[in-house]
Amino acid sequence: MTSAAKAKMMQDLRQAGIADGVVLAAMEATPREMFLTGHFKAQAYEDATLPIGHHQTLSAPAVVAKMTEALEITDRMKVLEIGTGSGYQAAVLARLCRRLYSIERHPALLKAAEDRFRQLGLVNITTMASDGSLGWPEQAPFERIMVTAAAADVPEALLGQLAEGGIMIVPVGLDENDQHLLKVCKGKTDIETEDLGPTRFVPLVAGLSSP
Ligand code: SAH
Secondary structure: HHHHHHHHHHHHHHHHOOHHHHHHHHHHHOOOHHHOHHHHHOOOOOOOOEEEEEEEEHHHHHHHHHHHHHHHOOOOOEEEOOOOOHHHHHHHHHHOOOEEEEOOOOOOHHHHHHHHHHHOOOOOEEEOOOOHHHHHHHHHOEEEEEEEEEOOOHHHHHHHHEEEEEEEEEEEEOEEEEOEEEEEOOOOOEEEEEEEEEEEEOOOOOOOOOO
8 A cells, every 4th residue: 555655645746846856766765654653654645744742743745845855955965954853854854965963852752763763774864852943063064954843033043053055944933824934045145035935834942842
């Protein structure tokens, strides 16, 4: 069943306008059901946002693909993800870049994600249980940053840790019904921001969650 469902997802992604073959291949290579639990596994390849526990969600495949494509990653890049969650987005990113750093504030979610990375043999992911809005200063700068929780504004610390010529994708807006996905490009002297359209993410929350 899974392979037919996955084939349908791939067709949906192409129809949604995802054209980057490398991104499509990374999505195809990543078993989405592994990142879900219980009966949500059966819905893994549907065009749906699904719960992953602790009131958090895994975005629909088309959203993951759109954000990944917008990041324009190459295999020499060092990438930072904020909000590891289930680890699905991280697994897709890790197939495209040299090394992925991913930060999650829920230790239990992070532990489950790390187990999945191990099972999949994804050895180029380094994780940390922390408040991702502060970034990862010891590892900065990053050529690409993806934030997978909604911030009030583009987080200053992350902008500071973005390399010159770098790109950050971040959902901005605390009102669930008025959030926009922003693509932030950091030039030598200026910051360019492009609105990629309305979106819906759980909020970026400060501090580490108690286990
Ligand atoms: N990228 C995830 C989906 C993330 S849902 C996936 O592929 O499954 C958003 C995630 O961001 C949640 O797991 C939430 O706990 C985490 N999060 C929210 N605020 C955070 C913060 N300040 N630092 C790190 N992680 C955070």
